[in-house]
Amino acid sequence: MLMNQWYAIEFASRIKDGEPYRTTVLGEDLVIWKKPSTGEIVVQSDLCVHRGALLSGGEIYDDCLRCPYHGWQYDETGACVKIPAHPNTPIPKKARIDTYPAVQRYGFIWVYLGDTPEAERPPVPELPIDDHPEARFRDYKVIEAEYHWDANYERVLENAIDIAHAPFVHRETFGNPEEPEVEDYTVDNDGRSATATVYLNPPPPSGIWGKIRGKERDKVKTTTGVYFPNVTMLRPELPMGEFLLFTAAVPIDENRTVSKFIQLRGFFTGNWADKDSVKRTLKIFIEDGPQVIGQRPELLPFDLQAELHVKSDAIQLAYRRWRQEAYNAGHGIDTHQFLTHKNVKTVIPSPVRRENPELANAWVMKEAPRRPGKNGLMDETSLEGKVEADVE
Numbered sequence: 001m002l003m004n005q006w007y008a009i010e011f012a013s014r015i016k017d018g019e020p021y022r023t024t025v026l027g028e029d030l031v032i033w034k035k036p037s038t039g040e041i042v043v044q045s046d047l048c049v050h051r052g053a054l055l056s057g058g059e060i061y062d063d064c065l066r067c068p069y070h071g072w073q074y075d076e077t078g079a080c081v082k083i084p085a086h087p088n089t090p091i092p093k094k095a096r097i098d099t100y101p102a103v104q105r106y107g108f109i110w111v112y113l114g115d116t117p118e119a120e121r122p123p124v125p126e127l128p129i130d131d132h133p134e135a136r137f138r139d140y141k142v143i144e145a146e147y148h149w150d151a152n153y154e155r156v157l158e159n160a161i162d163i164a165h166a167p168f169v170h171r172e173t174f175g176n177p178e179e180p181e182v183e184d185y186t187v188d189n190d191g192r193s194a195t196a197t198v199y200l201n202p203p204p205p206s207g208i209w210g211k212i213r214g215k216e217r218d219k220v221k222t223t224t225g226v227y228f229p230n231v232t233m234l235r236p237e238l239p240m241g242e243f244l245l246f247t248a249a250v251p252i253d254e255n256r257t258v259s260k261f262i263q264l265r266g267f268f269t270g271n272w273a274d275k276d277s278v279k280r281t282l283k284i285f286i287e288d289g290p291q292v293i294g295q296r297p298e299l300l301p302f303d304l305q306a307e308l309h310v311k312s313d314a315i316q317l318a319y320r321r322w323r324q325e326a327y328n329a330g331h332g333i334d335t336h337q338f339l340t341h342k343n344v345k346t347v348i349p350s351p352v353r354r355e356n357p358e359l360a361n362a363w364v365m366k367e368a369p370r371r372p373g374k375n376g377l378m379d380e381t382s383l384e385g386k387v388e389a390d391v392e
Contacts (some may be wrong), residue, residue, distance in 0.1 A: 001026050001153075001250055002323070003348050003368070004331045005229040006124050008248035011144050011260060012104045015041065020065060022046055022056035025113065026333065027253040028348055028368075031056040032102075032109060035076050035260030037063050042076045043102040043111045045347045049080075049095060049364040050346065078352065084143045093362040098350035107142065108231075108248060114331070115349040122192060125227035127246060128235075129264075140242070141269040145278050147259045147285040151292045153230060153251035154300040156259060158319065159292050160226050160232040160247055160303065163198055164312040169287050173280065176203045182312040194318035195225030201232070226319050229326075242266030245281065259285060302327065330373030 009025050010032060021032040029046035033056075044065070046056050053069035060066070064073040064081060070097070073082040080095035101112040106127050114121075149156050159165070166313040167180035180200035188195045199219040221237040232244040246263040263281060265273070301307060304324065309317055326332070333348070352359060 001254065001332045002326050002331050002361060003231055003333050003370075004112075004116050004121070005326070006110050006112050006122065007015075007229060007250070008106075008108040008110050008125075009043075009230050009250055010109045010259070011105055011262070013144065015104075015109060018060050020056045020058060020060065020260050023250075024252050025111070026251055026348060028113075029054065029056075030100075030111070031065065033060055033065055035063055036060060040076060041102045041104050041109060043100045043109070044074065044078055045350075047097065047100040047345065047347065047365065048072055048250055049097060055097070078350070093183070093359065094364050095360065096359075098347050098363075098365070099352065100348075100350050107144070108260075113348050115351050115354050117351060122228075125192060125231060127227060127231070127233065128225075129244075130341065140244075140264040140266055141274070143263040143265075143274055143278055145263075145282065146263060147261075149257045149259065149289065149292060150255060151295075152254060152299050153257040154323070155292050155295050155298070156257045157226065157230060157232060157249040158300070158316050159288055160234070160249070161194075161196075161226050161315050161319070162313075163196070163224065163315070165288075165291070166200065168348040169291055171203070173284055173287065174200070174202045176201045179262065184311060185314065186316050187314050189318045191228060191322070193225055193227045194315055194322070195223060196315045197221065197223045200236075222328055224315065226315070228319070228322050238267075240267040293373075327371060328374040330370060332371030334369040334371050 003026070007025060009030070010021070010023055011250070015021050015034060017034055018036065023030050023032065030042050030043055032041065032047040034040065035042055043149050044055070046054050048055055048067040048069060050070055050072055053067055055065050055067055057076070058066045058068040061073065064075050066073045071084040072080050074097055075081050076099065077095045078099035080091055082100060083095070103110050103124055105124060106129060110124050112121060164180070164182050167175040167177045169175065171177050183198055185196045185198050200222050202220055223233070223235040227231040227233065230249045230251070232247050232249065238245060242264070243266065244264040244284070245261055247259050250258045250260055252258060261281065263277060265277065300320070300323070302324070304320060345365055346368045347365045353363065353367070
């Protein structure tokens with residue numbers, strides 16, 4: 001799994017004033033809370049450095065996060081500012097927790113899980129929404145829901161942008177096995193996202209959609225994309241109006257993922273259509289489930305030659321090349337060590353560990369072990385010619 005990236009990890013609507021919220025990402029327990037005086041979103045390691053209690057079980061008190069075990073208080077920077085048992089004793093420098101940059105945008109909470117300084121970080125992914133990113137999707141009906149997988153998030157993410165599987169896996173919803181051909185397409189890749197547009201041949205519409213549209217069938221212009229590292233987009237041009245589906249494949253750990261999706265409808269904006277709309281989206285995930293969970297190896301191979309690629313896989317290859325570059329740059333976490341030890345707790349390092357040299361040794365929790373960089377992995381450039389030949 002990769003660190004030093006902006007991950008969409010939770011719906012912004014789930015973070016309530018005065019209530020610490022617990023989640024797990026990349027195998028690390030995190031706590032999300034709002035600073036009462038400013039409304040600032042704070043994301044921190046959910047681990048008190050005193051006795052390892054879950055801070056998310058505590059409370060927001062005096063603009064701080066207060067541990068439920070011994071009442072230690074941590075501010076928005078991660079520094080402990082009060083130890084109730086010793087109110088007149090200087091607080092040790094090591095009384096601090098990792099705090100990660102976080103923003104609220106596009107209906108998600110985004111967190112930068114890594115330690116690179118601000119000048120070296122990539123920007124928060126820009127999703128193709130015309131409205132201002134801080135706004136609440138004006139003129140759309142917005143629905144949020146989620147689906148859980150016993151699968152690695154990279155397999156889940158690749159499935160979401162896989163164009164050729166639709167005719168067969170989704171024959172009961174929008175796929176048409178009688179017309180499975182995928183036209184040649186171009187991938188628009190700017191290094192931070194990759195998108196592609198194709199024309200799909202769906203079966204005749206059914207249910208409420210069939211009653212409204214009749215049984216005529218036209219090709220559907222469909223755009224799919226991935227916004228690195230973990231958000232995908234589906235945008236079919238439907239006769240009824242605008243429809244977008246943004247899905248954050250949140251990696252709980254190496255073998256569990258939760259897809260948190262925000263669905264935007266520019267039609268049927270009344271509440272009456274919500275239940276059917278969510279049901280249809282969840283059915284697609286359910287159809288995908290057996291295929292994604294059954295893939296072997298369970299984790300995406302590092303070697304681009306480990307699986308055969310064809311032209312219709314071009315957008316997945318764009319993701320795999322970005323991923324390989326990130327691993328070559330040394331941003332990989334050694335999840336085998338990170339997730340298996342029971343008596344040693346490590347955390348993803350936060351930026352302050354590098355930004356403030358005075359705090360270099362002021363950490364109780366050790367950093368998660370990293371995978372080797374370019375010298376320890378196969379260099380992607382040596383594979384490029386071979387992979388291109390397979391695709392062509």
